[in-house]
Amino acid sequence: xxxxxxxxLVAAGALVFALSLAACSPAGGGASSGAGxxxxxxxxxxxxxxxxxxxxxxxxxxxxxxEVGGGNILELIxxxxxxxxxxxxxxxxxxxxxxxxDDGKTWNVKIKEGKKFSDGSPLTVQNxxxxxxxxxxxxxxxxxxxxxxxxxxxxxxxxxxxLVGTFDGLSGLEVVSDTEFNITLNEADPExxxxxxxxxxxxxxxxxxxxxxxxxAQGTKPVSNGPYVLQxxxxxxxxxxxxxxxxxxxxxAKNAGLTFKMYTDDSAAYxxxxxxxxxxxxxxxxxxxxTFKDDLGERAINQDGAVYxxxxxxYYLEHFAxxxxxxxxxxxxxxxxxxxxxxxxxxxxxxxxxxxxxAAVIPGHSxxxxxxxxxxxxxxxxxxxxxxxxxxxxxxxxTFKIAYNADSSAHKEWVxxxxxQVGQTLEISAEPEAYAQFSELRNDxxxxxxxxxxRGGWQADYPSAxxxxxxxxxxxxxxxxxRYNNPEFxxxxxEARSQQDEAARTEGYAxxxxxxxxxxxAIPLWGQNALGGYxxxxxxxxxxxxxVPVYQDIVKK
Amino acid sequence: xxxxxxxxxxxxxxVFFGATxxxxxxxxxxxxxxxxxxxxxxxxxxxxxxxxxREYHLDQPLLIQYLYYLKGIFTFDFGMTFSGxxxxxxxxxxxxxxxxxxxxxxxxxxxxxxxxxxFAGLRxxxxxxxxxxxLSLFLIAIPVFVIGFLLQFIIGVKLGWLxxxxxxxxxxxxxxxxxxxxxxxxxxxxxxxxxxxxxENATADYVRTATAKGLSxxxxxxxxxxxxxxxxxxxxxGADLGALMGGAIVTEGIFNIPGVxxxxxxxxxxxxxxxxxxxxxxxxxxxxxxxxxxDLLYAALDPRIRYE
Numbered sequence: 001x002x003x004x005x006x007x008x009l010v011a012a013g014a015l016v017f018a019l020s021l022a023a024c025s026p027a028g029g030g031a032s033s034g035a036g037x038x039x040x041x042x043x044x045x046x047x048x049x050x051x052x053x054x055x056x057x058x059x060x061x062x063x064x065x066x067e068v069g070g071g072n073i074l075e076l077i078x079x080x081x082x083x084x085x086x087x088x089x090x091x092x093x094x095x096x097x098x099x100x101x102d103d104g105k106t107w108n109v110k111i112k113e114g115k116k117f118s119d120g121s122p123l124t125v126q127n128x129x130x131x132x133x134x135x136x137x138x139x140x141x142x143x144x145x146x147x148x149x150x151x152x153x154x155x156x157x158x159x160x161x162x163l164v165g166t167f168d169g170l171s172g173l174e175v176v177s178d179t180e181f182n183i184t185l186n187e188a189d190p191e192x193x194x195x196x197x198x199x200x201x202x203x204x205x206x207x208x209x210x211x212x213x214x215x216x217a218q219g220t221k222p223v224s225n226g227p228y229v230l231q232x233x234x235x236x237x238x239x240x241x242x243x244x245x246x247x248x249x250x251x252x253a254k255n256a257g258l259t260f261k262m263y264t265d266d267s268a269a270y271x272x273x274x275x276x277x278x279x280x281x282x283x284x285x286x287x288x289x290x291t292f293k294d295d296l297g298e299r300a301i302n303q304d305g306a307v308y309x310x311x312x313x314x315y316y317l318e319h320f321a322x323x324x325x326x327x328x329x330x331x332x333x334x335x336x337x338x339x340x341x342x343x344x345x346x347x348x349x350x351x352x353x354x355x356x357x358x359a360a361v362i363p364g365h366s367x368x369x370x371x372x373x374x375x376x377x378x379x380x381x382x383x384x385x386x387x388x389x390x391x392x393x394x395x396x397x398x399t400f401k402i403a404y405n406a407d408s409s410a411h412k413e414w415v416x417x418x419x420x421q422v423g424q425t426l427e428i429s430a431e432p433e434a435y436a437q438f439s440e441l442r443n444d445x446x447x448x449x450x451x452x453x454x455r456g457g458w459q460a461d462y463p464s465a466x467x468x469x470x471x472x473x474x475x476x477x478x479x480x481x482x483r484y485n486n487p488e489f490x491x492x493x494x495e496a497r498s499q500q501d502e503a504a505r506t507e508g509y510a511x512x513x514x515x516x517x518x519x520x521x522a523i524p525l526w527g528q529n530a531l532g533g534y535x536x537x538x539x540x541x542x543x544x545x546x547x548v549p550v551y552q553d554i555v556k557k
Numbered sequence: 558x559x560x561x562x563x564x565x566x567x568x569x570x571x572v573f574f575g576a577t578x579x580x581x582x583x584x585x586x587x588x589x590x591x592x593x594x595x596x597x598x599x600x601x602x603x604x605x606x607x608x609x610x611r612e613y614h615l616d617q618p619l620l621i622q623y624l625y626y627l628k629g630i631f632t633f634d635f636g637m638t639f640s641g642x643x644x645x646x647x648x649x650x651x652x653x654x655x656x657x658x659x660x661x662x663x664x665x666x667x668x669x670x671x672x673x674x675x676f677a678g679l680r681x682x683x684x685x686x687x688x689x690x691x692l693s694l695f696l697i698a699i700p701v702f703v704i705g706f707l708l709q710f711i712i713g714v715k716l717g718w719l720x721x722x723x724x725x726x727x728x729x730x731x732x733x734x735x736x737x738x739x740x741x742x743x744x745x746x747x748x749x750x751x752x753x754x755x756x757e758n759a760t761a762d763y764v765r766t767a768t769a770k771g772l773s774x775x776x777x778x779x780x781x782x783x784x785x786x787x788x789x790x791x792x793x794x795g796a797d798l799g800a801l802m803g804g805a806i807v808t809e810g811i812f813n814i815p816g817v818x819x820x821x822x823x824x825x826x827x828x829x830x831x832x833x834x835x836x837x838x839x840x841x842x843x844x845x846x847x848x849x850x851x852d853l854l855y856a857a858l859d860p861r862i863r864y865e
Contacts, residue, residue: 055815057640064641066596138604141612143595145605157604219641235642235650236815237725261813264823267706268722268813275714275721407826437587437826439594446593 047256047556049538051280051549052269055236055262059219062202063135063142068548071199073239076258076551077224078202079249081109081128082193088363088463088545090194093249094123094203094225096179103498104190107183116246117205118229124178127203133169134209135200144200146478147461150192152184190498190505194462227253227552236262253552254540270533279538279556282549284531286409289348296533302350304360305547306460307528308468309351311402311418312482312521313453319395322485328389330520331374333400335385337421338377343526346417350531354524357468357516359458361545364465364509371517375524379425386426395428401452403433405441411455418525445481456481456522463545465509466497473521484521561864565849569842576841577630577834581623584830591615591828595639613639626831636831638824644835647820652839654727655816658808659801661732662740667794670744674751674790675783681756690752693745705738705811722813735812739805743797747790754786761785788858795851799844803837 056070062078065071081095092098096110115123134140136148138155148154152172156164172184185192195201203225208218222230227249228241239260243253261278263269267285272278274295282301284292293300313320313330320326339353352360354375355367389395402419404411415432423430433452435441444450458479460467472479474490489512496508516522530547537557542550592609595601601609610616614625629636635644677686696704712734713721720731758764759782767777806818817836824832856862 059641138602138608141605141609143601143605146602149602155604157602157607160607162607163604234725235646236820262815263722263813264815264819265810265813268709268811271709271714271721272813275717277721437594439590439828440588442593442596443590 049255049258049279049551049554049556050277051258051260051551052266052273052278052282053239053260053262054264056239058143059216060222060230061142061215061219062131062204063144063147063200064219065199066143072548073230073241073260074199074202075226075548076228076241077222077226077230077244078199079226079247080197080199080202081111082197083251084197084463084545086542086544086550088361090197090463091250093197095196098193098196100190100192103188103500104192105185105188107185107192108180109183110180113179115225115248117223117225118244118246119205119223120246121205121223123203123225125175125181126178127206128201129169129173129175129181130206130209131202131204132173134204136170137167138163139167142200147195147198147200150185150187150189150195152186154186188498190500191464191466194464198462227251228258231257238262251552254555255552256556258551273533273535276535276537279535280532280541280549280551280554281534282530282532282543282547284350284533289350292531292533299534299536301530301532301534301541301543303530303543304352305528305530306359306361306545307457307547308354308357308359308459309455309457309525309528310354310357310522311453311455311525313523314448314450314482315485315521316448316483317450317452319389319393319398325389325392327519328385328392330523332382332385332389332426333422334374334520334523335376335378335382336425337418339375339526340377342414342417342421346414347526350529351526352529353526357513357522357524358465358509359460359468360527361547362460362463362465362468364506366510366513369510369513369517371514374517374520382425383427386428398428400426400428400430401433403435403441403444403450403452403454405436405438405455406434407437414525415455448483450481454481457528460546465506466493469493469509469512469516470497473516480521482521484519486515486519486521489515489519558864562849562853565845565852569845572841572845573838577627577838578623580834580837581626581830582619584825584828584833585619585622587825587828591639594827609639613637622830626834629831630835635835638832639827639829644831647832648835648839651815651817651820651836654723654814655802655805655809655818657727658732658736658739658805658814658816659798661729661736662743662801663794663798665736666740666744666747666797670747671751671783671787671790674748675755675778675786677748678752678755678786679759679778679782681752686752689748693748696741696745701738701742702807702811704741705735705808708734708738709811735808735814738811739801739808743793743801747793750790750793751786754789755782758782758785784858788855791851791854791858795847795854798847799840802843803840 053072054069056065056073057067058064058070060070060074062074065074079093081093081098082090083093085091094111094115096112098107098109100107109125111125117123132148135142135145136151136154138145138157148170151170153170155167158164174182176182204218205223208214208223220233224230224244227244227247229244230239231242232240240257242257266281266283267287269278269281270285270288273281288295293302315322315326320329343349343351343353355372356365356369358365400419400422402415404415406412412432419430419432441454445454458468458472470493471477473484474480475485492508492515493512496505496512499505499508530543532543532549534541539555539557540553542553544550592601592606592615614622626636635648637643638647673689677689680686709721712718719734723731723735764777764781767781802817803821804818805816806822808814809816809819821833821836824836856864
């Protein structure tokens with residue numbers, strides 16, 4: 001009897017366990033059948049590609065989106081006046097022609113006839129104008145609203161950020177007919193057409209901005225004009241895109257659809273990729289950096305990318321003012337650490353040392369800018385320059401610091417590595433300064449209250465060298481954390497931008513970069529490579545200039 | 558009994574106000590500027606910034622912000638996230654996941670923990686006892702993310718027996734591994750707790766009396782030993798439900814579960830008071846209810862305990 005009760009208990013336990021295992025036996029078929037099971041109903045068409053994404057942080061209204069989770073989706077479901085090719089060159093999309101007669105102050109845009117939204121409604125220039133006016137209206141809180149600041153009539157604000165007067169549309173937008181409109185800018189910008197492919201400039205269907213309800217509907221299940229249309233959005237779980245039947249543009253979908261699975265952690269996504277439950281992953285988790293090339297073989301992606309990193313030493317810091325001493329110290333620090341070594345050892349060759357101020361995939365990037373030897377490791381020269389600076393004003397026992405945000409695990413290690421080398425080379429004390437949150441760091445940087453140097457990163461919005469200089473080094477630019485103020489640079493940069501000829505423009509940008517090499521308002525570090533991988537179930541995975549896979553070209557085997 | 562339950566339920570009111578206000582104040586006191594973070598490296602135009610601040614009442618002092626929030630709650634409006642989704646929707650998305658995960662973990666840890674604990678406790682010092690003691694020590698000592706990653710890699714990626722991450726239908730199959738990982742540590746505690754209690758009660762006088770009266774062994778074990786041994790175990794399980802619901806961040810991350818833990822973690826970092834406070838309030842309520850149920854269960858298990 002005594003034995004029996006235990007036998008019963010154990011048997012019951014074993015049964016429960018056996019049942020739970022039995023319940024999962026369908027997955028026992030291994031990795032390949034797991035893929036079919038995981039995608040469930042989505043794969044019934046056979047050619048649906050499963051891709052990685054993060055949950056969009058806003059509704060999918062083009063001017064509202066300012067992060068990649070939403071941007072990835074927008075770029076597949078909408079098409080703008082222009083679009084970017086794989087290599088970053090700008091092509092006409094909805095636009096028939098975009099012309100300027102006065103070096104880029106006023107633009108005339110004609111769009112192709114017969115273009116339609118996914119619900120069949122016609123696409124006219126009014127759809128662009130209305131969408132832009134909505135994005136430019138500060139009352140709407142569009143996070144990408146700054147893209148409209150270049151257009152004449154962008155609303156003015158007082159010191160507290162309140163609107164001066166009322167805003168009833170950008171005066172720089174003038175509709176000529178259903179297929180033609182004119183744009184007037186605040187200042188001449190011959191590259192304005194390049195910006196027009198950015199997602200903030202996408203059109204919105206008629207009526208979608210009329211009421212909060214219509215806007216909500218458009219933002220959660222957009223009517224769109226791109227190669228795909230959004231079929232379902234299960235928040236935090238997945239977004240399903242299917243080919244748009246009304247699309248007749250140049251980049252049609254070559255698969256039966258795309259299902260983006262939402263992840264909060266790319267480690268989980270990476271394991272899904274290894275098990276065959278995910279087809280495309282455009283990110284590699286930190287813990288797999290050293291193994292992903294072996295794990296994935298030729299299905300690993302590791303190539304030059306559009307994300308560019310640097311650190312900034314603000315001019316308002318002691319010893320780093322806009323004078324000879326500041327310049328010498330910046331150059332000394334830049335030459336005091338070995339970028340190549342850190343890229344190789346710390347990042348396993350997944351980053352590439354910077355040779356200029358522009359990411360490697362952007363037209364205008366160069367490894368032969370005059371003066372770029374300041375980006376080379378040269379301890380003797382660094383010591384020499386540092387000593388010269390000390391002769392002007394003694395460094396004493398001060399500590400050199402670089403601030404980073406600790407809420408991302410991506411920065412601590414390299415900041416420490418750079419500071420170690422700088423400290424050793426220059427024989428000074430050098431320490432990291434950790435901010436708990438990115439927003440705290442941005443706050444101090446924006447208010448000009450930093451007490452140390454700070455890390456920074458930049459990703460291109462549109463493929464132009466200007467986009468890596470204007471927004472960061474021009475006097476009143478939003479991301480000018482160093483408070484760099486050099487009229488000579490500004491003049492050369494704007495002159496370069498106003499060149500009609502591509503070659504002349506590139507040459508001009510190189511001249512502007514020469515000035516930056518001398519002043520080092522930011523100290524270039526490295527470009528972040530485009531990393532990722534894909535499964536055995538898909539083919540033709542190519543990564544574009546923005547380090548995003550060209551999803552519409554991926555085919556399912 | 559009724560009065561006791563009534564009194565306990567009345568306690569909810571001050572706890573509700575206290576918890577919401579405290580958490581609201583703490584989120585308010587968090588360093589950093591949530592709106593600046595929305596803009597990323599680029600920053601927002603000042604007018605856009607001002608418009609967003611007005612929309613979320615961020616330009617108001619703490620107390621006013623809190624009153625706005627309370628006013629919303631009493632009309633079942635839990636506010637909006639910075640991404641413009643109603644918090645109610647976010648909760649409706651996240652809680653089912655976490656609830657299912659926590660319940661599965663609780664069932665797993667209770668069934669196996671008590672079963673193994675009884676078996677080990679009755680045969681103290683035996684082979685089974687020693688084995689599960691070592692096993693449970695391992696489970697307690699190894700951090701949960703190590704267990705999670707190991708299981709995920711071996712069972713999910715290499716062997717392909719169970720899905721690597723959960724699927725959208727919340728299937729039992731895909732939730733099994735996360736539930737086991739989540740319940741692993743508590744399983745070890747329940748096992749050890751049950752084992753000690755059973756071993757101690759097995760030699761108690763009333764057990765000897767029961768056996769002497771001629772009761773069968775199964776009756777003695779289930780009615781006398783187990784019933785008395787379960788009181789501390791039930792307390793633990795009740796408290797654990799609350800902990801599992803809010804504290805599953807690590808497990809949720811590993812298995813890509815869009816549950817409460819991960820959502821709150823993100824909301825705290827973004828300084829989204831409405832989301833953090835709403836989620837925490839629900840968790841506090843869950844915690845209060847489970848502890849009430851646990852207290853009532855005491856009376857059922859031990860006739861000596863009565864509530865007035």
